[in-house]
Amino acid sequence: MSADGIERIAAAFAASGKRSALMPYMMGGYPDLERSLAVGEACIAGGADMLELGVPFSDPLADGPTIHAAATAALAAGTSVSDVLDLAAALTGRIAVIMMAYANTVLTPGIEPFLDRLADVGVSGLIVPDLPFEESDELERAAERRGIALVALVAPTTTDVRLHEIGARTRGFLYVVSVTGTTGERSGGPVSLRPLLERAKAATNVPVALGFGISTADQAAAAADAGADGVIVGSRLVRAAGEDSDGAAAVGRLVAEFATALAAPVA
């Protein structure tokens, strides 16, 4: 656990054995703290290569209805940031955990204390969806000192100039938002996945992972076909965690389906 987070993420991509590494997203504290631990364990058992752990926030601007509602429910159930860090601590021994937290969650306790807490529990990376590089200098330096990967996002609207700046600054991987929009399930797929990924790959030396709107095994397979080094699945799993009587089991089954869809062809 004391391994450098950036190296651990690189190793997880390298060791996935799949066409694309599978990175399920889960909301910390949803439906409640105990059951969200079970969800995390189910992701690991189902074949996840890394785990994205969301910190519930009151005003999540990058999230669509499913994850917004899960954050609201997690907060209503009393989930604190400390609770989510405890949850991370219970998982980081088994899988590389990348935490997803909104800017105010990071800035309010202070960047240094917040990152110290992430390092203490063995978190490997951090994604802050409302912190463009214009605002991220201090956080980048503080994360770098601790070996925590500050993972940056690019969107279909990102210009080439911005893409190269972001591609050079991101650590761990480059998070490619597949649609112009918020998180959430969408039917079909973005029309121009391959050009989007090719642009992203040309702009960075780290792996490129695709997220937002990937909710079926077919969509995940299409992302792998289009060259994604990693695939992030969020809303579909969060929905399963909340709606089934045994949400963790449902999440585990779905993660296994995604893992199968991303498996390397048998030689």
Add this chain to the structure above:
Amino acid sequence: MSAVEARKSVPHRYGPYGGQYVPETLMPALAELESAWLDAWSDAAFRSELALLARDYVGRPTPLYEASRLSERVGHAVYLKREDLNHTGSHKLNNALGQALLARRMGKQRVIAETGAGQHGVASATACALLAIECVVYMGEEDMRRQQPNVQRMELLGARVEAVSAGARTLKEAVSAAIRDWVEHVDSTHYIIGSAVGPAPYPAIVRELQRTIGDESRAQLLGRVGRLPSRVIACVGGGSNSIGMFAGFVEDAEVELIGVEAAGEGLASGRHGAPLTAGGRAGVLHGSLSAVLQDDDGQILEAHSISAGLDYPGSGPEHAHLRDSGRARYVAVTDKDALVAFRELTRLEGIIPALESAHAVAWLLANSVGELDVVCLSGRGDKDLAEVIALSASR
């Protein structure tokens, strides 16, 4: 309109406050907006089109009215800046019209807006009707209930009102919903933010479009009595009428600037909308760093105010900086005192103020030690009648 010098760049920070805390998807749109704004604001044709509409359509300049019975009541001269006399009944059209013209110039066929009291929604719907642009207004369900006449006005004007059911179903959630819509439709859509909040360049754009309030007031008072006011008083929710008013006087060091927030059920109750007055750590809400109501984990707290337009846990970043620098002072007035002032101004002057503006009047009534005050009467109170009457009946 006064001759405001075109700025070469738009401020992104006010002291430590402001910034652009938004998803990457929106960053190119913010850059496009900033560049289009700078281009438009330095274009004489754009300025003169806006000035003509401000005169003939909005009804500017609005009067600076010497409120003699109110003056008598407080013991010194009080002038009311009559933003309530603008077309649509509040200062909101100053900004909405300017931004709608900007949207048209940028080639955007669709406009979205958030609204609390409904005044900004009505102003946006009005400007979009005038310019034949599609308009969608996000409004919390609780605000739709307490500001029903404005919902009907927006629909009559051809806007679609989208009910927001998240959280406390008020202004904060309406802004969040509008930002999410913008993330989805950023290519076709301009977001007309209604207050001096949001990511850069919005606070600067809203300030420039609202500074006509302060510039006019200053010129009118100097023309009338040949002196500056001792105090300028305006209510602060996000802070657009107040920042516009303050902009006219901020260079005049002898003029005291007073921003009046909503104390709701009292600052000690925790149920209020007064982040600037209450102090505490700065936080990020709706794309900028400013004074905000939040807990130790950085979760944004729900605000409370009888007035839907002040029922907001954040504040414009320039206000936070004016507070820290000591240039402006921020105070808060309870629901109860605002209601008393609402009635008092109505009886004294025959002017029914918006509940938001009644907060500024209430602070004046309780602090009558000035010499010559200008109060921004940011809007008229017709929209609040049902709510005020219902509250009176229940007491």
